[in-house]
Amino acid sequence: MSETEDNAEPAKLPLDAWHRDQGARMVPFAGYEMPIQYEGIVAEHEWTRTHAGLFDVSHMGQLLVSGADAAAALEALLPGDISALKPGRLRYSLLLDDNGGILDDLMVTNVTAEGGVPTYYLVVNGATKWDDIAHLRENLPDEITLTHLADRALLAVQGPEAATALRRVFRDAMGDLRFMQGTRFDFGEIEIGISRSGYTGEDGFELSVPAEHAETIAGRLCAEIEIKPIGLGARDSLRLEAGLPLYGHDLSSETDPVSADLGFAISKRRRSEGGFPGAERILSLLASGTGTKRVGLALEGRLPAREGAPIFNGETEVGKVTSGGFAPTLGHPIAMGYVASDCANEGTALEIEVRGKRLPATVTAMPFVPHNYYRGDK
Amino acid sequence: MARYYTDEHEWIDVEGDTATVGITDYAQGQLGDIVFVELPAVGTSVEKGKDAAVVESVKAASDVYAPIDGEVTETNDALDDDPALVNSSPEDGGWFFKLTIADTSQLEGLMDEAAYQSFVEGL
Numbered sequence: 001m002s003e004t005e006d007n008a009e010p011a012k013l014p015l016d017a018w019h020r021d022q023g024a025r026m027v028p029f030a031g032y033e034m035p036i037q038y039e040g041i042v043a044e045h046e047w048t049r050t051h052a053g054l055f056d057v058s059h060m061g062q063l064l065v066s067g068a069d070a071a072a073a074l075e076a077l078l079p080g081d082i083s084a085l086k087p088g089r090l091r092y093s094l095l096l097d098d099n100g101g102i103l104d105d106l107m108v109t110n111v112t113a114e115g116g117v118p119t120y121y122l123v124v125n126g127a128t129k130w131d132d133i134a135h136l137r138e139n140l141p142d143e144i145t146l147t148h149l150a151d152r153a154l155l156a157v158q159g160p161e162a163a164t165a166l167r168r169v170f171r172d173a174m175g176d177l178r179f180m181q182g183t184r185f186d187f188g189e190i191e192i193g194i195s196r197s198g199y200t201g202e203d204g205f206e207l208s209v210p211a212e213h214a215e216t217i218a219g220r221l222c223a224e225i226e227i228k229p230i231g232l233g234a235r236d237s238l239r240l241e242a243g244l245p246l247y248g249h250d251l252s253s254e255t256d257p258v259s260a261d262l263g264f265a266i267s268k269r270r271r272s273e274g275g276f277p278g279a280e281r282i283l284s285l286l287a288s289g290t291g292t293k294r295v296g297l298a299l300e301g302r303l304p305a306r307e308g309a310p311i312f313n314g315e316t317e318v319g320k321v322t323s324g325g326f327a328p329t330l331g332h333p334i335a336m337g338y339v340a341s342d343c344a345n346e347g348t349a350l351e352i353e354v355r356g357k358r359l360p361a362t363v364t365a366m367p368f369v370p371h372n373y374y375r376g377d378k
Numbered sequence: 379m380a381r382y383y384t385d386e387h388e389w390i391d392v393e394g395d396t397a398t399v400g401i402t403d404y405a406q407g408q409l410g411d412i413v414f415v416e417l418p419a420v421g422t423s424v425e426k427g428k429d430a431a432v433v434e435s436v437k438a439a440s441d442v443y444a445p446i447d448g449e450v451t452e453t454n455d456a457l458d459d460d461p462a463l464v465n466s467s468p469e470d471g472g473w474f475f476k477l478t479i480a481d482t483s484q485l486e487g488l489m490d491e492a493a494y495q496s497f498v499e500g501l
Contacts, residue, residue: 041436042411233410233437302414302461304434326413326436333413355416355432 013058014153014211015218022222022229029232030126032059037231044234045328048200049369052159053230054221055200061129062152062208063136064111066119067144074108074120077139079257079276081267082120085110090180090195094257094265095124095132100278100285101253102260103135104128105245109182109195121182121193123154123206125247153214158204158238160372161226166205169220179203179373190217196374200235201242201367203374240334241327243296243366249307250294250322250336258285259338261294292319293344296366297335297352299359302326304333305352311337312351312358318343321352329369335361382445382485383494389469390445392485400473401433401442401464404498409435412464417453417475424448424477426484431474433464446484448477 010028013019019026024035035056037044047053065074071083080093090109094102109121124132129148136146157166166174173185174194182195193208209217221227236246245251251260256278263286270276274283299305304326311319324335335352343350346365351358379393387405391398406412414434424430424444431442453475456463464472479485489497 036437037410040411045436237436302434303416304413304439306439326434328411328436 013056014214015056015058018215018218019056019229024229024231027232030059032126034059035229035231037233038229041231041233041237042328044228044230045237047228048159048202048230048234048238049329050160051228052157052162052165052204052224052226053200053234054218054227055156055158055230055232055235056153056218057126057156057206057235058153058211058214059126060154061122061124061126061132062149062154063122063124063133064119064147064149065122065136065140065144066117066147067141068118069141070118070120070144073140073144075270075276077136077277078108079266079270079279079282080108081269082108082110084267084269085120087112087114088181088183090182090197092265094262095135096257096277096282097253098277100256100282102247102251102255102257103253104132105247105251105262105265106132107195107197111182111184111193121208127248149208151211152208153211155207155209155214155218155221156198156200156204157207157221157227158198158200158202158230159226160203162202162204163374165221165224165226168224174205177205178376187217192217199242199244200238201244201369201371201373202238203372236323237325237328240323240325240336241329241367241369242371243336243368245294245336246323255294255338256282256285256290258282259290259292259294290341292338293341294322294336294338295344296364296368297321297324297337297350297361298330298364298368299333299335299352299361301359302333303354303357303359305335305354305359305361309335309337310353311339311343311361312353313340313343313348318350327368334364334368336366339363380485381491382488383491383497384443384445384488385497386443386445388442388445390485390488392479395479395482396451396476397446397448397479398473398476399430399445401468402494402498403468406465406468406472409433409440409464411436412461415457415461415464415474417457418450420450420453422450424450434461442474444477445488446477447480449480450475450477452476
């Protein structure tokens, strides 16, 4: 647990030495020394949008939940339709507290082998993983096994050329995955879990690899002409342009899934049946609406609005920015924030206050930059 | 003309009673891609060690401090159109503002280039 304490010495990722060799600038984040950038955020951001970037997201928690009733056990903690999730499919979901507040957002993959015990693979946020593990241990029934895959690294390869490059490295082994599908394969003696997913809005993959082989795999991938290592700085600007919320900033236990505009994560069956934490409150919010809503905001000029900046409608403060920055792809600043629901319609003209100045901002549909996911040839 | 440096990574060129202020190459490297520079208005009195400008990189906003007391007489308009000048030419075309020096004795506490270089190497 010491890794989450603020004053604790940051831990080292399996690829720590490799990042430094590649010229990364390392900063403490989520209890780890993490690469923030290599050559520069804008260059790395643009490289990912046009080619492919390798992101080390090994700070994130990789967990296995298994047991005969694993789907039902997860459904008691998450609002997703886990029992309908077929093997090899993944889904975005939320860990909720009893009030329907968001404890974490995560990806669930059904990794049940044919004829095997139902098993789900969860990827949770790095900063919350220890709390998530404690929450799961406390709330999962005794018959369900929770395993923290602490000895695995997680690498994301993101960008329009990711599939071409990976197919050259892994050949047919990775199969023909579409967005939100996963599989596992052996690369020589290295067992790799792969899913077509990520958090940049681009087509791409996440690879779970044994920590001891992480350097081999990272080096092999970056030997491809399309792939360069990319830091956390560009990961943040990419996910912001993709309109994807970041836990601890855009989401917290103070926010509910409906205000956060994550209603899609509450599956249809769960809406009618309930039975997830905070269901009563969340279902009533779905029916009657919320007081505030997460929106995208486009700013004019070049001055970015950052987290915490107040949002105004005339003289009335109607919300706050939860994440904001300069969008390299668009060439102007963008932000996400929560505003009063009557100000949340696309096109609403608002103002954001930055150091005493009011900047014009327009409520804008998200994603700010269109997603480029691979959903199969039409 | 003499050049001085602060331990907050500003440089200051002194010519007569006028000083030109910017941030060092080391500082711009640490900040990364700069997308906006907020400069003080001409006529503003700035105070040594207090905020005088703000540099916005893609990632974060950072304060720039006044290296000495003085009154701002001119700002670098080129940064409005091209804030990345701070990245490409930090210690020349990417200067921030000029001021009239209020108290020349404040210069004595600043570093010269050699002292600053060894300061940065020790970071």
